[in-house]
Amino acid sequence: xxxxxxxxxxxxxxxxxxxxxxxxxxxxxxxxxxxxxxxxxxxxxxxxxxxxxxxxxxxxxxxxxxxxxxxxxxxxxxxxxxxxxxxxxxxxxxxxxxxxxxxxxxxxxxxxxxxxxxxxxxxxxxxxxxxxxxxxxxxxxxxxxxxxxxxxxxxxxxxxxxxxxxxxxxxxxxxxxxxxxxxxxxxxxxxxxxxxxxxxxxxxxxxxxxxxxxxxxxxxxxxxxxxxxxxxxxxxxxxxxxxxxxxxxxxxxxxxxxxxxxxxxxxxxxxxxxxxxxxxxxxxxxxxxxxxxxxxxxxxxxxxxxxxxxxxxxxxxxxxxxxxxxxxxxxxxxxxxxxxxxxxxxxxxxxxxxxxxxxxxxxxxxxxxxxxxxxxxxxxxxxxxxxxxxxxxxxxxxxxxxxx
Numbered sequence: 001x002x003x004x005x006x007x008x009x010x011x012x013x014x015x016x017x018x019x020x021x022x023x024x025x026x027x028x029x030x031x032x033x034x035x036x037x038x039x040x041x042x043x044x045x046x047x048x049x050x051x052x053x054x055x056x057x058x059x060x061x062x063x064x065x066x067x068x069x070x071x072x073x074x075x076x077x078x079x080x081x082x083x084x085x086x087x088x089x090x091x092x093x094x095x096x097x098x099x100x101x102x103x104x105x106x107x108x109x110x111x112x113x114x115x116x117x118x119x120x121x122x123x124x125x126x127x128x129x130x131x132x133x134x135x136x137x138x139x140x141x142x143x144x145x146x147x148x149x150x151x152x153x154x155x156x157x158x159x160x161x162x163x164x165x166x167x168x169x170x171x172x173x174x175x176x177x178x179x180x181x182x183x184x185x186x187x188x189x190x191x192x193x194x195x196x197x198x199x200x201x202x203x204x205x206x207x208x209x210x211x212x213x214x215x216x217x218x219x220x221x222x223x224x225x226x227x228x229x230x231x232x233x234x235x236x237x238x239x240x241x242x243x244x245x246x247x248x249x250x251x252x253x254x255x256x257x258x259x260x261x262x263x264x265x266x267x268x269x270x271x272x273x274x275x276x277x278x279x280x281x282x283x284x285x286x287x288x289x290x291x292x293x294x295x296x297x298x299x300x301x302x303x304x305x306x307x308x309x310x311x312x313x314x315x316x317x318x319x320x321x322x323x324x325x326x327x328x329x330x331x332x333x334x335x336x337x338x339x340x341x342x343x344x345x346x347x348x349x350x351x352x353x354x355x356x357x358x359x360x361x362x363x364x365x366x367x368x369x370x371x372x373x374x375x376x377x378x379x380x381x382x383x384x385x386x387x388x389x390x391x392x393x394x395x396x397x398x399x400x401x402x403x404x
Contacts, residue, residue, distance in 0.1 A: 011078050013144055014046050018061055020139060025057040030130055031102035032056050034120055037111055039196055039338040042259060043140060047075035054099075062097060064090070087119060094123045106132040111198060137198075137343050141335060142357035147260065148381055151359055154257035155379065155390040157189040158264055162398045165251070165268060169400050172242055175249070176230065178268075179209035179238035182253060192256045196339045204340065207253030209238040215250050215373040216324070222341070224323045224365045225250055225373040245271040248372045251398075252363075254340050261336045262390065263361035265377030267397045277374055280366050281397060283315040284375040287364040291332060291346065292380060292387045295360065301350035308332040308346070308364055317366045324367045333362040336379060358382045359390070 021044070025033055033055045035041055038048040044061065045053055049068040055061040062080045065072055072081055082093045094100055102124050107117055109131040117129055143151070161182065168181045183206045187193065195204040202221060210217075210227040219226030221236060229235040243249055249268040254261050267281055287308050294304045309332075312321035322329050333346035336359055344350065344358055360382070365375030376395055380387040 011046070013146055014044060014076075015078060017044055017140070018055055021055055021136075022057050024132075024135060024139060025055070025106065028104075028106075028130070028132075028135075030057060030104045030106045030132070032099050032104075032124075033106035033132060034112075035108065036116060037108060037198075039198070039259075040108065040136060043338055045076040045079055047072050049075065050081075053079075054093075054097075056097070056099060056102075059097070062093065064093060087122070090119075091123055100124070103127050104130050106130050108133040108136055111200060134343075140337060141343055142355050143337065143359050143381075144357075147337070148357070148359070150258045150260045151262060151379065151381065151390050154190075154255055154260065154262040155392050157257065158186075158255050158262060158391060159393045160189075161185060161251075161264075162266060162394055165398050166400060169243075169268075169270070171245075171270075174240055174242050175209045175211055175214070175227075175238035176240055178243060178249070179206070182206070182209065182251065186253065186255050189255075190257050192259065195254045195256060195261065197341055198339045199341060202341075203234075203236065204254065205234075205237050207237065207251070209249065209251055209253075210373070211241065211243050211249040212247035212372045213370060214239055214241060215248075216327070216367055216369075218327050222329060223252075224327070224329055224363075224367065224375075225252060243270060246274070248273070248277050248374055250365075250373050250375075252377060259338055261338070261340045262379050263336050263340065263363070263377055264379065264391045264393065265363060265365075265375060266393060266395070267374065267376065269397050269399045271399075271401070273397060273399060274371070276368065277371065278397075280317070280368060280374040281376070283312070283317060284364045284366055285395065286315065287311050287332070288362050288376060288378065291362050291364065292378075292389075295354055295380065295382050295387050297354055297356050297382065297384060299354045301344050301346050301352055301354065302348055304354075305330075305332050305346045305348060305350070312364065312366070320367045320369070322365060322367075324369065327367070332364050333360045335359060336361050354382055356382050356384050 035053040050063040050065040052064040110133040208227040227237045228239040252265040331347035335342035363377035378391040
């Protein structure tokens with residue numbers, strides 16, 4: 001079986017993904033689907049170099065590019081490659097492939113520019129643009145053995161992070177300096193340097209290193225903790241603030257290995273942890289274990305969320321679970337893959353079943369007024385008999401004593 005360079009993907013796997021997509025397109029009566037988002041290009045072709053990937057309901061997929069042609073031929077040799085410079089070239093490609101008569105054209109409209117959609121729709125007289133954003137994401141919820149192997153290796157690499165933090169922390173360090181230690185570790189262990197988020201207007205760097213009240217800062221990022229950031233232009237992640245003894249520091253980082261996002265959170269503390277912080281972390285770990293126990297094939301996404309909320313209330317954290325006031329978010333876990341935020345979502349009104357092969361990040365957290373955000377986050381694989389913990393870094397709080 002032929003292997004693609006570097007990534008270890010089997011070419012036949014990409015072809016099977018295309019066949020699965022084509023089956024969906026046929027059922028929906030969509031003759032042609034056009035992709036331009038890098039995560040979608042990579043999932044179906046193994047390359048992010050093309051500008052477009054066109055997959056018809058019947059026939060062979062076509063990659064369309066202006067440059068990087070030799071690289072594309074190496075990375076995606078099983079697909080036809082067409083070159084273009086202008087709309088006239090696109091008209092030729094559409095005609096030569098017999099797509100001109102298509103009447104329903106699929107796009108991921110949640111993130112494809114209006115100008116791009118209009119450019120393509122002019123090539124199909126009288127056709128309708130159909131949004132397949134959610135469907136495309138659902139089609140890749142269940143991961144292959146190749147993908148699962150990447151997650152497992154990422155988990156093994158991130159297991160060393162608590163040790164690195166203990167060895168590197170020094171009094172007077174700022175959030176930024178501690179974050180840089182973590183980023184340096186991840187980069188040298190294979191982090192690709194990009195965190196991909198699909199939602200419009202949402203950007204992320206490597207993750208969040210935020211201490212005390214700073215972790216409670218409001219953010220439009222759909223999470224309980226985004227951090228204050230260095231300035232208002234990029235208000236995410238670590239700040240310039242020195243880490244103070246006696247304050248909890250949340251370390252919520254995405255490790256992106258061979259394109260796949262591993263989500264992991266651990267708590268750091270310089271000094272003796274406050275009893276209320278210890279209690280809160282123990283409670284959130286209890287909620288996380290309960291969620292993991294419920295993640296079996298057939299379980300309903302929204303019902304797991306409801307159970308997590310009830311347990312948090314029982315443990316005394318109903319008001320502060322997953323945020324305070326308007327900062328509260330309504331989920332306790334999300335799928336991860338080629339993007340940080342993928343279905344399934346453990347959230348209200350998500351009444352679909354869990355399946356074996358899904359990979360989720362479980363992140364029950366609590367916001368303690370005047371103290372900070374507390375909780376762990378782990379990435380797990382759903383199996384027929386329960387979950388497999390991918391993030392195997394020790395889950396206890398990373399505590400550094402006062403003495404140096």
